[in-house]
Amino acid sequence: MTGVPFFRLDRAHAELRSQLDAAFARVVDSNHLILGHELAAFEEAFASYCGVRYAVGVGDGLDAISLVLRALDIGTGDEVIVPGHTFIATWLAVSQVGATIVPVEIDLDTFNIDPTAVAAAITSKTRAVIAVHLYGQPAKVDELTRLCQRHRIALIEDAAQAHGAAFQGKRAGSLGTAAAFSFYPTKNLGALGDGGAITTDDDEIANRVRMLRNYGSRIKYEHEESGVNSRLDELQAALLAAKLPGLDAKNRRRREIALRFQQGLSGTPGLVLPHVAEAAEPVWHLYVVRCKSRDALKVELDRAGIGTLIHYPVPPHLQGAYARTALNSLSLPRSEAAAHQVLSLPMWPEMTGVEVDRVIEAVNTAARTVTGSHA
């Protein structure tokens, strides 16, 4: 039986090859590679897709988060609440602006930030909460919005895994004060290299990020702030614009695959399947199961040729990056349990039905092997 890789891009690129070639040719012929029409057109299209007034393209997802923080004047002495289980970029962005990271626990059923834990962590120094829509499922933004409004603090979405996801019918990117997206190649909307964007309805935030991403300059060679160089280039913008119209169909296919996984794996021993929260419309960036014998399950699946990954094996507070800080000695039992138990199955829209069934069959067999149960 042939295996199924965790991820592959070649089929997606083959489908879109002529549009990608046309985008490339247009940029080459335009003779204009940075901050031009392609970026402006993509920003307009992406803002409209998210249901907001502004999108501003930046270099990557990490910069998108840190530039939103800077645009909100968040820095030294300010506290920012983040989930204990996320990709480390969410935390590093807070570190970059010099603010204090305040990690809180997640709900283990959705892997997203727990609003009750957020409420308990708010102090007079709190300036923002970063809600990560992890694995493509929106966080509980209704409760988080109420909390943030009551305390007059910003709700920042880390929407790097949630292009097209919705909560109560509103899309990720439009659910908070501002949002940060990544267009890393494997995200639901991916460039052919690095890329990112911020989205917001707030013209001050949009204008400030536009200035900060370009050396703190609004007028050429006038630098009102010490900005950074973090621009989404014309080529990536053109390639993203070519891919955006297909995003909804790709997300629908991910939903179909997730549904088949839910059905095919519902009786599997030792496996906890993803839970979709009320009012949330996830886009299944990843399909993540929990298993107490996760490492053994992964070995069995490797043996069967089914690619899996762990998102993420070590929580940020236990990473070397925070070894010399007080964060390192924190205890976040739910975030740590997630790190020990999560396993991401292959989830990419171009998987065939046969491949999806192959994954289901292999996971069923592997789970029975590691739990010692028999079919």
Ligand SMILES: *Cc1c(COP(=O)(O)O)cnc(C)c1O
């Ligand atoms: C990918 C990702 C980022 C960072 O994006 P880059 O473009 O790689 O910098 C931030 N947060 C989350 C949750 C991500 O998955």
